[in-house]
Amino acid sequence: xxxxxxxxxxxxxxxxxxxxxxxxxxxxxxxxxxxxxxxxxxxxxxxxxxxxxxxxxxxxxxxxxxxxxxxxxxxxxxxxxxxxxxxxxxxxxxxxxxxxxxxxxxxxxxxxxxxxxxxxxxxxxxxxxxxxxxxxxxxxxxxxxxxxxxxxxxxxxxxxxxxxxxxxxxxxxxxxxxxxxxxxxxxxxxxxxxxxxxxxxxxxxxxxxxxxxxxxxxxxxxxxxxxxxxxxxxxxxxxxxxxxxxxxxxxxxxxxxxxxxxxxxxxxxxxxxxxxxxxxxxxxxxxxxxxxxxxxxxxxxxxxxxxxxxxxxxxxxxxxxxxxxxxxxxxxxxxxxxxxxxxxxxxxxxxxxxxxxxxxxxxxxxxxxxxxxxxxxxxxxxxxxxxxxxxxxxxxxxxxxxxxxxxxxxxxxxxxxxxxxxxxxxxxxxxxxxxxxxxxxxxxxxxxxxxxxxxxxxxxxxxxxxxxxxxxxxxxxxxxxxxxxxxxxxxxxxxxxxxxxxxxxxxxxxxxxxxxxxxxxxxxxxxxxxxxxxxxxxxxxxxxxxxxxxxxxxxxxxxxxxxxxxxxxxxxxxxxxxxxxxxxxxxxxxxxxx
Amino acid sequence: xxxxxxxxxxxxxxxxxxxxxxxxxxxxxxxxxxxxxxxxxxxxxxxxxxxxxxxxxxxxxxxxxxxxxxxxxxxxxxxxxxxxxxxxxxxxxxxxxxx
Numbered sequence: 001x002x003x004x005x006x007x008x009x010x011x012x013x014x015x016x017x018x019x020x021x022x023x024x025x026x027x028x029x030x031x032x033x034x035x036x037x038x039x040x041x042x043x044x045x046x047x048x049x050x051x052x053x054x055x056x057x058x059x060x061x062x063x064x065x066x067x068x069x070x071x072x073x074x075x076x077x078x079x080x081x082x083x084x085x086x087x088x089x090x091x092x093x094x095x096x097x098x099x100x101x102x103x104x105x106x107x108x109x110x111x112x113x114x115x116x117x118x119x120x121x122x123x124x125x126x127x128x129x130x131x132x133x134x135x136x137x138x139x140x141x142x143x144x145x146x147x148x149x150x151x152x153x154x155x156x157x158x159x160x161x162x163x164x165x166x167x168x169x170x171x172x173x174x175x176x177x178x179x180x181x182x183x184x185x186x187x188x189x190x191x192x193x194x195x196x197x198x199x200x201x202x203x204x205x206x207x208x209x210x211x212x213x214x215x216x217x218x219x220x221x222x223x224x225x226x227x228x229x230x231x232x233x234x235x236x237x238x239x240x241x242x243x244x245x246x247x248x249x250x251x252x253x254x255x256x257x258x259x260x261x262x263x264x265x266x267x268x269x270x271x272x273x274x275x276x277x278x279x280x281x282x283x284x285x286x287x288x289x290x291x292x293x294x295x296x297x298x299x300x301x302x303x304x305x306x307x308x309x310x311x312x313x314x315x316x317x318x319x320x321x322x323x324x325x326x327x328x329x330x331x332x333x334x335x336x337x338x339x340x341x342x343x344x345x346x347x348x349x350x351x352x353x354x355x356x357x358x359x360x361x362x363x364x365x366x367x368x369x370x371x372x373x374x375x376x377x378x379x380x381x382x383x384x385x386x387x388x389x390x391x392x393x394x395x396x397x398x399x400x401x402x403x404x405x406x407x408x409x410x411x412x413x414x415x416x417x418x419x420x421x422x423x424x425x426x427x428x429x430x431x432x433x434x435x436x437x438x439x440x441x442x443x444x445x446x447x448x449x450x451x452x453x454x455x456x457x458x459x460x461x462x463x464x465x466x467x468x469x470x471x472x473x474x475x476x477x478x479x480x481x482x483x484x485x486x487x488x489x490x491x492x493x494x495x496x497x498x499x500x501x502x503x504x505x506x507x508x509x510x511x512x513x514x515x516x517x518x519x520x521x522x523x524x525x526x527x528x529x530x531x532x533x534x535x536x537x538x539x540x541x542x543x544x545x546x547x548x549x550x551x552x553x554x555x556x557x558x559x560x561x562x563x564x565x566x567x568x569x570x571x572x573x574x575x576x577x578x579x580x581x582x583x584x585x586x587x588x589x590x591x592x593x594x
Numbered sequence: 595x596x597x598x599x600x601x602x603x604x605x606x607x608x609x610x611x612x613x614x615x616x617x618x619x620x621x622x623x624x625x626x627x628x629x630x631x632x633x634x635x636x637x638x639x640x641x642x643x644x645x646x647x648x649x650x651x652x653x654x655x656x657x658x659x660x661x662x663x664x665x666x667x668x669x670x671x672x673x674x675x676x677x678x679x680x681x682x683x684x685x686x687x688x689x690x691x692x693x
Binding site for chain 1: 614617618621622625628629632636637640641642644652653654655656659660662663664666667668670671673674675677678681682685689690691692693
């Protein structure tokens, strides 16, 4: 059967499932729309949170980031999972106890300040909107490659599907679709990994295979990988090559940013009790860990496979011939991916072979001069194709490729829906009901939430079709803002009774502005090229890259809030009581009837 | 409103307030211990202390590499479940659990 037909069956089948769930889980009230009626089982919520959280970046990009950098990019693994510890211990149970519908509503009430709520809404919308652009373009790319439709058609199709279940189902529809999407994406990610791990190490669990024996050579897999990449002049895979301070700071920023992303936090509003919120964070990490423990194995094994494909006679033998690439079925994936513009090679020295090596390495330059090579001939290998092309690289059956197509699209769609929900509830609940029309009826608010969702989808689709040039950098922006503005103020709202309204607003604004300015100074003002004064290779402060700045922004937020609160008035008694009540689980059930 | 319901049940009993303070203190203590472990496995073994434990080999690499790519995630999981279990029993002990 033709591969495109298989892909259409898998992707079409998954879409039919999502639509079916949309019809079944319609939202009848604002409580359904914002918090799925607070009736979601903690394990179900954990699964939905995992799909909500794991985006196109986790599914498509992360293994590639690890594969081509090695140990230094373990930051993503630790950062994106360690944030759940902060979420589970510092935020989720208390925000569930508070029992409202949006993150900004907590900030507004706890700091008795409509201004604080408005600032929080602005941070939330910027962070979520920048994040959603990447998801929409991801949907377009996955469609373009797997279904051979152009990416515009693919993106519009994706938008229609999200519209169907998010507008009608709200949080309720999104929750149950995310559960289905999680199942699709986790099988899509782990099945090829299990196959590849079996091929290379004989161990069916990729995370164990990574530390197992490479059967073809009889050496430990990582030792073998270190050997062949250093043979070609690349950095040793398992070694630490970058600077330690930046690695620490980047990991911390990812952790704090993860805990401050509103679309993740609001998932914990959907469980019935405070105790469930605690369990649910654990379950979320169980489901996330299934992918995150597999990702480093996928990265290392793919790097090994790819390197060996280019050096079929060993790294000291002859490189692969172009004739082989064009005719051998094991290399079929290369011409296919070349068409997407994400993979490219060029026979620079005209010897009919493709030499893949690090031409910046001095040792290799000597060997190249001797052998008559004219530089690295694998001219383009985009990190993002690693996971998507992996089943083809490892010669896996056609249905696995179809499954990966459906998984990539599921990962992007589920995150997009969560973000759009965060945006629409902020608009309808915080702006319309909270600010402009406080007397709006339940029915009116539900309608406005649906309209806000439809508008958000339209805006996201437009931005996905016409991505601003900075789409790739916006993820750093979203994390920076979440870490510097939202996380600290939530934590202070729970753990301090002395931070007051002025302190919170000043803290949020200074964290937000300093972080924004630092990112713009390095990436260009509003990401316009050539307007930057510094680069991440040579940053303004010490070695702090703009992508690692979120943690510094958070410290500024904490410090400013503390000193401003100290020099202005005390917190009113009723707010102190509010904090005391948020700290104990008893009484959370009554929040449902508000 | 949630907080009023909450306070009407707790009002007028000093024992509850003292217990409330002890409960919160126990919670904060548990959080601090958990976060110390959280930092040791990731920032510690995974990054800073990696050279110190590099003598301990784990399948083709060393303990620090294992913590950075597998171990820290596994410890995070244990931490969250341990915290949930411990807090749920503290809730009952201090009588602040959900009915």
